Amino acid sequence: MTHSYSHLLPPAWKSQVKGWLDEDTPSFDYGGFVVGEAPRDAFLLGKGSRRAVLAGVPFVDEIFRLLDCTVEWHVTEGDEFEPVKHIATVRGKARFLLLGERVALNVLARCSGIATASKRIKDLAQSYGFRGIIAGTRKTTPGFRLVEKYGMLVGGIDPHRFDLSSMIMLKDNHIWSSGSITAAIARARQVGGFSLRLDVEVRDEVEADEAIAAGADIVMLDNIEGSELVSVARRLRERWTGEGRKFLLETSGGITESNLRERAIAEIDILSTSSVHQSVPHIDFSLKIQIPPG
Template identity: 35%
Template sequence: MPTPIPSPLILDKLLHDWLLEDIGRGDRTTDCLFPVESPVTKAYWIIKEEGVIAGLPIAEKVFQLLETNIKWQNLASEGEKLTQNTKIMEIEGKMKTLLTGERLALNLVMRLSGIATMARKYVEAIQDYPAKLVDTRKTTPGLRILEKYASGVGGAINHRMGLDDGIMIKDNHIQAVGSITKAIKLIRKTMPYPLSIEIETTNLQEVQEAILNQADIIMLDNMAVEDMKKAVSLIRQENPLIKIEASGNVTLVNIQNIAETGVDYISTSATITRSSWLDISMRFDR
């Protein structure tokens, strides 16, 4: 199922602000080259390394904000894995538009494609297991909605977009009030319907306490694989309706071992924090 791009109500303002950041009082170089009118021309983008494409519809919007009648044709689909030197899109518009919008548009697609590429690697590593890959809130400030979009394009599932998306009781929350039991009881008094409660646990004793307090989701945080197996067995036996999430120091080396424990979800920030930009360039037709 295709990942929907963010709402124009959110996206257009972000793109407008980022264009303003880059252009400022004007594109001095391009404005001097074309002080009045610029010719209509064609260009294309090419990826210079293998990777998963993400962000082309967003890049199109960048150019549309600069020129409403720009012509754009995608030569690749969002989430498509492509080989080096593949054309991914063609564009036709004023030379001035293409030169001024190039950097922001490319920056976004390079960044988002890098995330999608990394996410795909993690998803493919556990494709033979029931566990699903989930991202986290460890994102670049101001870019979360797009970085999580790219994570979804790569095949991951979005965890909370923000603190208002759900209740997750973490170690510092537990420490702040004294215990898992007290934290859950306090939250249940005022939590909005129909939010669920996820609780972070680090050992089997905390897992048992979370089960007794009827948590909806139990996170096994930074547990050894053998302890995860014991925790999964305990939770399935006591309450099979509880969802189980594994988290903490997840890598491509150990993710299969984690999936083998039988957890429902594996969450990691690596798809975003450990990804690199995919190398993409714009070239003009000759």
């Protein structure tokens, strides 16, 4: 049974949507005064020049619900469409349609852009034979993380940790401040307990061995590439097999579609990249009010 990803959204998400509308019209709606309150239909069109994945449906629904409008979707969220495509029909009073127009289009464009990029890199990795996890990162826009992580899910990849409380990740600054990888892991375990996984960033094979010995659940081989990545990952697997240590290997740092093949290797469990949400092209949408005949 297929479930909507909207069921994951936290209780506070609707207040976020209201905040977007409040920000966009903080005082008088001059354009709304011009068009008035005649009932109208508006066509939501998916444009651009390439196939795209639709994502962001619950946010658009809530934007227009707050404005007493209804949305009839003609494309299912998560499906790909070819432009130009009639994505949905929005019905309501003219001024309310225009009040929600730009906020809805901006959210849909960003969320769909992330979903499209996520699906593309996942499909490309799988075409290279990669069977591990493709994940995003926490390099998201403050205040807009919920939408961006949602887009990753709709695009079919792992959103990685949602925030600092979701998983313990120890990076170079944590380790330097603690004195060593072993000390940093010990302190993290003291407060994180058994329920949180521990992901440790390492710069080389020696640091990876220390992290595994100290009990890291995930070892992130940061900015290790090419043949070195393959050889380091293989030696770690061979050396720790039978030692009773269970761990995942993650590769991260500068991964894009152009260099994906050399990083999407069988020895790696997790491939994390911000290329699916940072500087990703938006998908072009427009909302066109239909003039009734006569």
